[in-house]
Amino acid sequence: MRELVFLLEEESAAAMLKTLLPRMLNPGITPRYMPFEGKQDLEKQLPKRLKGYLNPNARFIVLRDQDRDADCKALKARLATMCAEAGRCATSSVRIACRELEAFYLADLEAVGRALGIPNLDRHQRAARFRSPDTVVSPSSELAKLCKQVGYKKVGDSRKIGAVLSIDNERSPSFRNLLGAIRRHERELLALPDSS
Known part of the structure; x- marks a missing residue:
């Protein structure tokens, strides 16, 4: 196998x-x-x-x-x-x-918004800190702030986000x-x- x-x-x-x-x-x-x-x-x-x-x-x-x-x-x-x-x-x-793993998600806020039902989340992608998410000191904290209206749940939301995360994203x-x-x-x- x-x-x-x-x-x-x-x-x-x-x-x-x-x-x-x-x-x-x-x-x-x-x-x-x-x-x-x-x-x-x-x-x-x-x-x-x-x-x-x-x-x-x-x-x-x-x-x-x-x-x-x-x-x-x-x-x-x-x-x-x-x-x-x-x-x-x-x-x-x-x-x-x-x-952190959440830097992968910050690189594709359109996917995060779609997965978690947060409209217009991708508008934050233009902010300097989200254009280079690997440099964000605490990606999980940033993601929690962006998703505060639904409450970011590390495991459950990772499952949802992985289903729509772009495999062509270069950020x-x-x-x-x-x-x-x-x-x-x-x-x-x-x-x-x-x-x-």
Whole structure:
């Protein structure tokens, strides 16, 4: 079985991916989601989970928020080292959401408005801070302010937003990099013989 396995900091990332991926992933690839209880839990369990995964036709994407880590490249390198130590260097990609998963949503306020039933939310996209959402210090706080009339619910709304989030949106480089990793691993998996 060809599997694309996501090791995720939290459940909201899984909720978003579960509704985003059916629109972009080849049906011959099975996505698997491993949400953790935050970044410490992810980093503690990552090597063991990667080593213990038995399917040779699996590829892995580790997705973690940057949060307050000042050096995104050092964070990514540390997680990549964990993948390498687990023997999964060639089959894994590490992606960092700058600063939080919600930056992906701030990059596509039209989708957020549509998903959550907030008319004209996309008019805020012209504001300087939302043109480059990866630079927003606290994307979840900004999103909560924009969605105050409906109340932003991290997991439930991530599921709704993922269903309509544009896969062609270029405003968030970290989102673009995540989609690039998904597409690259999809190509690798489709090139493998199916052993199901």
